[in-house]
Amino acid sequence: MKRGMLAGLLAVWVSMSGAEPLPAWQNTVSDQRERLGQAQDTATGEWLTADELVQRLAPASQVLVGEQHDNDDHHRLQLWLLQRLQQQRPQASLLLEMLTPSQQPAVDSLQNGDIVVQPEQLAEQLNWGPGWDWDVYGPIVTWALEAGINLHAANLDREEISTLYRTPVAASPRYSDQALAELRETIEASHCGQIAEPQLSAMRGIQQQRDVRMGEQLATAAAPALLLAGNFHVRKDLGVPLHLDGPAPVVVMLHEAGKPLPGAEQADYLWLTPAAPEKDHCAQW
Numbered sequence: 097m098k099r100g101m102l103a104g105l106l107a108v109w110v111s112m113s114g115a116e117p118l119p120a121w122q123n124t125v126s127d128q129r130e131r132l133g134q135a136q137d138t139a140t141g142e143w144l145t146a147d148e149l150v151q152r153l154a155p156a157s158q159v160l161v162g163e164q165h166d167n168d169d170h171h172r173l174q175l176w177l178l179q180r181l182q183q184q185r186p187q188a189s190l191l192l193e194m195l196t197p198s199q200q201p202a203v204d205s206l207q208n209g210d211i212v213v214q215p216e217q218l219a220e221q222l223n224w225g226p227g228w229d230w231d232v233y234g235p236i237v238t239w240a241l242e243a244g245i246n247l248h249a250a251n252l253d254r255e256e257i258s259t260l261y262r263t264p265v266a267a268s269p270r271y272s273d274q275a276l277a278e279l280r281e282t283i284e285a286s287h288c289g290q291i292a293e294p295q296l297s298a299m300r301g302i303q304q305q306r307d308v309r310m311g312e313q314l315a316t317a318a319a320p321a322l323l324l325a326g327n328f329h330v331r332k333d334l335g336v337p338l339h340l341d342g343p344a345p346v347v348v349m350l351h352e353a354g355k356p357l358p359g360a361e362q363a364d365y366l367w368l369t370p371a372a373p374e375k376d377h378c379a380q381w
Contacts (some may be wrong), residue, residue: 127354158345162327195249
């Protein structure tokens with residue numbers, strides 16, 4: 097996308113430069129106040145400042161950053177990280193779980209400068225999915241387009257998901273028995289216990305193929321490449337890294353204070369943030 101095309105919106109959303117402090121927390125600060133904004137190296141237990149984390153990530157050719165989708169602080173830190181990494185070295189590719197292949201042509205048209213849109217038309221032009229809050233993801237997408245970074249869809253299209261639901265795929269032999277059990281338990285819990293076979297296997301297959309797709313996109317993206325996805329997708333023991341061949345990517349999980357800290361089997365770094373308000377997602381059931 098030609099630079100300056102969305103400069104008006106960028107000026108509002110993106111004003112960080114240099115060694116800027118972390119964004120102000122949007123969620124209530126309570127547990128582990130002294131560690132908020134710091135990142136734990138899971139291999140050593142060492143706590144790093146955010147700038148030290150940037151220095152650790154800058155040499156990596158592939159970085160996976162996991163999030164909790166409904167935590168506003170996670171998205172603000174993601175943008176901060178992208179901007180700080182860009183200052184260290186050019187970011188070649190940004191992959192998003194929030195984009196599907198059917199949206200890629202619109203992304204390409206914007207990046208190639210084939211079309212010009214007003215800032216308020218960008219979400220519509222991209223046919224942005226209603227399940228992803230544009231208010232929190234829009235600044236990241238806009239920054240990537242303005243910075244000239246290759247933006248890639250990393251998810252499955254709705255039609256692909258429908259096919260996988262009707263015809264479930266077999267579990268990958270790359271999963272351990274423990275990983276398969278945890279995937280099953282998590283899918284069942286996320287559906288509030290209202291799902292059983294064969295739907296459980298179908299949903300596990302969809303999760304698997306989403307991770308496979310993200311891995312395929314990451315493997316072919318120009319480096320340095322960074323993937324933004326849910327924490328479950330980036331986990332080393334049952335997410336995208338499990339389906340990659342070659343050198344392992346660096347995995348950063350944005351983690352809410354007050355919750356047990358995952359170990360090195362799941363992530364390389366845990367970046368601590370305040371927790372988002374608890375929601376009863378099963379109330380609708």
